[in-house]
Amino acid sequence: MNLLSKLKQSSYQITIISFVLAIILAIWKPHVLIEGIQRACLYAVIALPMALILGIVGIINLAHGDFMMLGAYFAYFLNVYTGMDPLVAIFPALLAFFLIGIASYRAIIKYVLGAPELNQLLLTFGLAMIMEQLANLLWTSRPIKLPLSYVSSSATIGSFTFGTFEFVYIGAAIIVLSGLLLFLKRTSTGQAALAVGQNPRGAKLVGIHVDRTYLLIFSLSIALVGAIGVIFMTRHSIFPLVGAPFTMKSFCLIAMAGIGNLVGILWCSLILGLAENFVLSFRGYAGWADILFFALIVLVIMVRSHQRQVK
Amino acid sequence: MRNLRYLLYIAILIILLTLPLYTGVYLLNVMDIILIYIALALSWDMLLRSGQISFGIAGLFGVGGYGAVLLHLNLGISPLFSILMGGVAAGALAWLVGMAVLQLRGMYFAIVTLALAEIFRVIIRNFPDLTGGPEGTVLPSAIFAGNSTKTYWLVLAVAVVSVMASEIFRRTRIHFALTSIRNDEIVARSSGIDVFKYLVFIFVITSAIQGMTGGAYAHIYGFVSPEGSFSVDFTLLPIAMALLGGMHSTWGPVVGGILLGVVSEFLKLQIPYGHLLVYGLIIVITILFFPQGILGTLGQKLKKTGNG
Numbered sequence: 001m002n003l004l005s006k007l008k009q010s011s012y013q014i015t016i017i018s019f020v021l022a023i024i025l026a027i028w029k030p031h032v033l034i035e036g037i038q039r040a041c042l043y044a045v046i047a048l049p050m051a052l053i054l055g056i057v058g059i060i061n062l063a064h065g066d067f068m069m070l071g072a073y074f075a076y077f078l079n080v081y082t083g084m085d086p087l088v089a090i091f092p093a094l095l096a097f098f099l100i101g102i103a104s105y106r107a108i109i110k111y112v113l114g115a116p117e118l119n120q121l122l123l124t125f126g127l128a129m130i131m132e133q134l135a136n137l138l139w140t141s142r143p144i145k146l147p148l149s150y151v152s153s154s155a156t157i158g159s160f161t162f163g164t165f166e167f168v169y170i171g172a173a174i175i176v177l178s179g180l181l182l183f184l185k186r187t188s189t190g191q192a193a194l195a196v197g198q199n200p201r202g203a204k205l206v207g208i209h210v211d212r213t214y215l216l217i218f219s220l221s222i223a224l225v226g227a228i229g230v231i232f233m234t235r236h237s238i239f240p241l242v243g244a245p246f247t248m249k250s251f252c253l254i255a256m257a258g259i260g261n262l263v264g265i266l267w268c269s270l271i272l273g274l275a276e277n278f279v280l281s282f283r284g285y286a287g288w289a290d291i292l293f294f295a296l297i298v299l300v301i302m303v304r305s306h307q308r309q310v311k
Numbered sequence: 312m313r314n315l316r317y318l319l320y321i322a323i324l325i326i327l328l329t330l331p332l333y334t335g336v337y338l339l340n341v342m343d344i345i346l347i348y349i350a351l352a353l354s355w356d357m358l359l360r361s362g363q364i365s366f367g368i369a370g371l372f373g374v375g376g377y378g379a380v381l382l383h384l385n386l387g388i389s390p391l392f393s394i395l396m397g398g399v400a401a402g403a404l405a406w407l408v409g410m411a412v413l414q415l416r417g418m419y420f421a422i423v424t425l426a427l428a429e430i431f432r433v434i435i436r437n438f439p440d441l442t443g444g445p446e447g448t449v450l451p452s453a454i455f456a457g458n459s460t461k462t463y464w465l466v467l468a469v470a471v472v473s474v475m476a477s478e479i480f481r482r483t484r485i486h487f488a489l490t491s492i493r494n495d496e497i498v499a500r501s502s503g504i505d506v507f508k509y510l511v512f513i514f515v516i517t518s519a520i521q522g523m524t525g526g527a528y529a530h531i532y533g534f535v536s537p538e539g540s541f542s543v544d545f546t547l548l549p550i551a552m553a554l555l556g557g558m559h560s561t562w563g564p565v566v567g568g569i570l571l572g573v574v575s576e577f578l579k580l581q582i583p584y585g586h587l588l589v590y591g592l593i594i595v596i597t598i599l600f601f602p603q604g605i606l607g608t609l610g611q612k613l614k615k616t617g618n619g
Binding site: 108121133248288291294 | 359362364366408411412414415417418419421422423425426429430433434436437543547550554582584585587588590591592593594595598599602
């Protein structure tokens with residue numbers, strides 16, 4: 001949970017390695033670098049709220065990606081019925097998903113906080129299934145996409161062209177990460193949340209309202225991931241199962257960075273995003289890109305269990 | 312009392328064995344599905360008794376199915392033996408995965424298994440020459456040439472194997488080892504239980520049962536495909552059945568399987584594109600209101616009235 005010390009320890013070495021790799025990539029395959037960074041920031045921004053819930057509320061939310069899927073559909077229907085631009089729809093989505101977060105915490109999550117981890121996993125798994133199947137029932141599994149002209153804008157440097165709209169992901173990742181860090185470090189509510197994450201009983205003893213903190217953090221995270229769904233749907237087609245892989249990729253990033261290490265998530269998502277785009281750039285092997293996160297997660301688990309045994 | 316119980320088991324078994332004599336083909340098909348889900352639900356629950364949760368039922372089920380079908384087609388192994396080999400394939404895979412990730416348990420294991428179905432789907436799509444790619448592979452003919460009585464006996468055998476495995480695990484020292492690992496790993500470790508070894512062992516056994524069930528399913532329906540064989544149905548339904556019936560027991564998943572198996576036949580007709588929604592709801596409601604399941608809750612009620 002010690003954010004600052006972890007930041008100092010690990011990011012120094014990782015920065016050097018990633019800079020070297022980035023330079024090699026920039027010369028060899030510039031596409032992979034640009035698109036990989038864009039993809040990485042999308043992963044990071046989705047994983048951050050999940051890390052927040054896991055670090056402070058202590059629940060692994062297997063329905064995380066499905067909240068994002070709901071956010072995407074929310075923006076789609078807002079556009080269809082009111083003509084609102086998806087980038088404007090971020091703000092109503094934040095509000096709507098904050099309320100959804102409050103409702104799901106009050107109605108469901110609250111009751112398994114003290115339950116065994118097994119029950120929590122099963123509960124959020126059931127929740128994910130309900131959301132996916134409800135979306136499937138209401139909107140069918142047909143992929144949909146809004147025809148937005150500005151998302152396919154591109155820029156050209158020398159001989160190579162890349163999409164510029166995707167820089168929105170980088171912006172979102174920077175805003176969300178720095179916003180969360182400021183909130184956790186500089187505000188008393190954020191400090192209280194960190195304290196609750198470290199030791200709920202201790203936090204209660206010094207007069208922090210633990211339940212209210214859980215409610216706030218959970219709803220805030222759901223609001224964020226809902227809003228990210230809105231950004232996501234501008235560029236990608238959406239369907240009921242669109243969020244499920246992101247749940248697993250987010251967990252992969254959290255496991256790599258270590259629970260509670262928010263900045264580490266950004267670095268780890270860079271590794272995942274660049275590696276995926278690297279594989280995608282080889283014709284004939286592109287299908288294997290979806291398997292990378294699994295290889296990474298198994299590797300991380302093996303390294304971590306080895307470290308634990310050595311200790 | 313004990314003899315009476317065994318007599319009851321034998322009577323039930325005889326009724327089940329002779330069922331094809333007095334029922335039609337449709338009911339036998341429904342029974343096939345119910346028995347397959349019971350085998351899956353039981354094997355899932357057997358792993359749950361060690362405190363580990365697997366969301367990879369569909370993955371191992373599909374691997375068993377593909378293993379059985381491909382071995383039968385390419386090596387000419389007889390269908391029945393290839394079903395067994397499908398179980399061996401799933402067990403071997405589970406051994407690999409278990410050796411790698413069971414050192415870190417709980418949510419790490421759960422998420423890795425959650426990804427299994429998706430990963431296998433990707434792998435199978437990427438070997439189109441061997442597996443038929445996204446379209447899948449069709450067998451020249453279903454097992455026993457589609458004879459519904461013989462297929463029913465096959466599925467019954469699979470279900471009986473899993474019931475017996477579950478009962479053996481409940482009555483031997485494995486049961487105490489797994490229960491103590493679930494309750495407190497440190498205590499289990501300090502009383503000399505090799506936690507890692509037991510967890511890998513039970514994961515391999517339950518996965519082999521799931522693979523075998525998948526092999527039987529693939530041979531009965533005569534085809535495998537990435538979407539069909541790794542369908543989320545095979546993860547979601549068994550979990551809902553085991554939870555509803557009552558976890559950590561043999562008869563809980565069986566009762567849940569019979570109940571939901573019958574219900575699912577109606578649901579499929581009523582809401583063809585959203586019937587899985589109901590199982591999600593069942594999981595959430597069971598966890599929130601009666602985590603012991605139907606049998607567990609009834610048992611507690613009976614005990615209370617018995618004492619009062």
